[in-house]
Amino acid sequence: MDLMMLAERENTLLGQDFLTWLWYKSEIQDGMFELENGERFMLYMEQRMSVQGGDGENVDTATVNSASGDMTEVLYGLRTGKKVTRCQLKMEIDENLWQVQVKAEDFAMSGLKTPKVEMKDEEGDDPDAKFLEKIYLIEKCITLFDHVFKEFITIRISDQWKDEVSRFQSWLREGEK
Numbered sequence: 127m128d129l130m131m132l133a134e135r136e137n138t139l140l141g142q143d144f145l146t147w148l149w150y151k152s153e154i155q156d157g158m159f160e161l162e163n164g165e166r167f168m169l170y171m172e173q174r175m176s177v178q179g180g181d182g183e184n185v186d187t188a189t190v191n192s193a194s195g196d197m198t199e200v201l202y203g204l205r206t207g208k209k210v211t212r213c214q215l216k217m218e219i220d221e222n223l224w225q226v227q228v229k230a231e232d233f234a235m236s237g238l239k240t241p242k243v244e245m246k247d248e249e250g251d252d253p254d255a256k257f258l259e260k261i262y263l264i265e266k267c268i269t270l271f272d273h274v275f276k277e278f279i280t281i282r283i284s285d286q287w288k289d290e291v292s293r294f295q296s297w298l299r300e301g302e303k
Contacts (some may be wrong), residue, residue, distance in 0.1 A: 138296050141230030142178075142209035144278050149175075149210055150294050151274075161273055168218040169274060171210075174227065174281050179208035186212070217270045224267040235271075240264060 149171050152159075157170040176189040177200045188194070188203040189212075199212075207266060216235075217224045222241040228234070240263035244257050252258075281290050 138231040140189065140282075141233055143282065144275060145210035145213055145228065145230050146177075146204065147282075147290070147294070148215075148274060149213065149279050150297055151278075154293075154297060159270075159274060159277075161269075167270055168216075169270065170216055172216060174212070174214040175210060176212040177203035177208035178211040179203065179206065201298075212238070215271070217267065219266075219270075222263075222266075224270070226267060226271075228271075238264065238267060240267065246266045258273055 143152045143286065148169075152170050157168040158166060160166045160168050174189075174191050175197065176187055178187045186208070188199050188208065190200050200208075204210075212227065212229050213229050213230060214225065217226075223239075224241065225237070225239040226235045227237045229236075243259045243263070281287055
């Protein structure tokens with residue numbers, strides 16, 4: 127296996143660990159996260175999610191696309207060793223809502239929906255104001271995502287990871303009851 131293929135495989139595994147951890151963490155914290163500046167935000171996964179397990183020709187995938195939020199099939203997949211490979215994230219601060227789809231293999235984000243930019247054009251307004259507001263909202267989404275990734279990677283590279291995995295496994299067992 128050449129170095130590039132090994133790096134891609136490692137990135138995929140890290141991405142799967144991250145998205146799986148993020149689902150677990152958002153569930154046990156009721157979606158509540160907090161930035162370094164004390165600003166709180168909600169982050170949760172819903173509607174669309176894929177989990178995958180196995181290697182080579184034995185890859186098994188379970189995908190849920192449920193407006194009702196029924197994640198039974200992907201939870202079962204987690205219990206059988208699968209990890210999250212794709213998900214739809216919703217992030218919320220006050221009345222502002224962002225929605226984005228994320229892939230574990232390369233952290234690619236797609237389908238980003240930001241809060242609406244509602245600015246009436248009035249005489250004397252900066253013509254770039256709507257554009258700049260939209261860019262700000264995109265950057266805010268990335269800031270929120272980066273924050274939860276930093277929280278994950280801090281735990282992942284520390285001695286705390288083993289305990290975190292144990293808590294995750296307990297959470298999965300509790301969900302079976």
